Amino acid sequence: MTGYLSNAPLGRCCTFLTGGRARRLAFCYNISELAEAAAGGALVLGRGSNILLGDAGYDGDVVINRSGRRSFTPDTCECDSGVLLSALAREYMQLGRHGLEWAYGLPGTVGGAIVGNAGAFGGSIADSVVSVTVLSGGKIKTLGVRECGFGYRHSDIKGTVLSVILKADAGDRESVKLASEQNILRRRELQPLGASAGSVFKKTEMGSAGELIEKAGIKGLGAGGAQISDKHANFIVNRGGALSGDILQLINTAQAAVFDKFGIELKREIKLYGDFY
Numbered sequence: 001m002t003g004y005l006s007n008a009p010l011g012r013c014c015t016f017l018t019g020g021r022a023r024r025l026a027f028c029y030n031i032s033e034l035a036e037a038a039a040g041g042a043l044v045l046g047r048g049s050n051i052l053l054g055d056a057g058y059d060g061d062v063v064i065n066r067s068g069r070r071s072f073t074p075d076t077c078e079c080d081s082g083v084l085l086s087a088l089a090r091e092y093m094q095l096g097r098h099g100l101e102w103a104y105g106l107p108g109t110v111g112g113a114i115v116g117n118a119g120a121f122g123g124s125i126a127d128s129v130v131s132v133t134v135l136s137g138g139k140i141k142t143l144g145v146r147e148c149g150f151g152y153r154h155s156d157i158k159g160t161v162l163s164v165i166l167k168a169d170a171g172d173r174e175s176v177k178l179a180s181e182q183n184i185l186r187r188r189e190l191q192p193l194g195a196s197a198g199s200v201f202k203k204t205e206m207g208s209a210g211e212l213i214e215k216a217g218i219k220g221l222g223a224g225g226a227q228i229s230d231k232h233a234n235f236i237v238n239r240g241g242a243l244s245g246d247i248l249q250l251i252n253t254a255q256a257a258v259f260d261k262f263g264i265e266l267k268r269e270i271k272l273y274g275d276f277y
């Protein structure tokens, strides 16, 4: 593990590219280091692609998970939680293993995907999980898929995900490649370029949050350097120089506008950490 750096800027540790400083920041490169930092109380982050960090900083330790070991058996893959999910999906594609076609192009780590049950295009990580090894309450435990309590963009997992075993059945290499490549093209077609954290809100009982925001008339609305994307209204993009406060303002505005128009409370998919001015 790198030593802790004090008063470290966090903006490069998240895909919004915003946020203040952490009291201390370190990077870990294997799961023993990750377990040690988590046991010491550090906030564990992967690629920071599902979070918003406050401009006034995070008054605690942050550890960035770069553990990257993985290995395949004929029908499974055992991998560290810091493996980049998109890189793993590419490996599945190259090896002709199926199950992660939906994840090609998704910017987070396996650990981040597991705790939030990331998914797209009808698939989710829960469909592939055999078991998850976590550090929880000072103990290392291995959970079967039922014990993980997966739901839509949700799991009941408490603690730090150290490693996972995923299904990796052999499939037809060409059809895995075709499905993976089609999914990355769909992403490019549907999602805006630029710094974001993907979908800001979860799907609602009335359907897509993006459609509700659009119907509420605020697609394209700006605040400081941030904007509700004019391509996909469930994305907020940092157009350059945005503060987390600008993004938070748009989150609150979208929630209020959709509530006023439809009586629906948009629930955030992204998580907030640290202090906001």
Ligand SMILES: Cc1cc2nc3c(=O)[nH]c(=O)nc-3n(C[C@H](O)[C@H](O)[C@H](O)COP(=O)(O)OP(=O)(O)OC[C@H]3O[C@@H](n4cnc5c(N)ncnc54)[C@H](O)[C@@H]3O)c2cc1C
Binding pocket: 015, 043, 044, 045, 046, 047, 048, 049, 050, 051, 065, 081, 082, 106, 107, 108, 109, 110, 111, 112, 113, 114, 115, 116, 117, 118, 119, 120, 159, 160, 161, 162, 191, 196, 197, 198, 199, 271
């Ligand atoms: C352009 C773009 C497209 C996206 N598309 C999708 C999509 O199609 N589907 C989707 O579901 N999401 C999508 N996302 C959101 C995001 O990529 C996923 O939620 C991803 O799984 C988050 O992983 P991460 O490593 O970045 O987690 P982080 O953002 O670093 O962390 C998210 C949360 O998980 C916790 N966490 C991270 N690692 C661990 C660990 N090892 N153990 C315990 N807790 C941990 C953190 O503490 C935090 O609470 C997108 C984001 C972007 C920027």
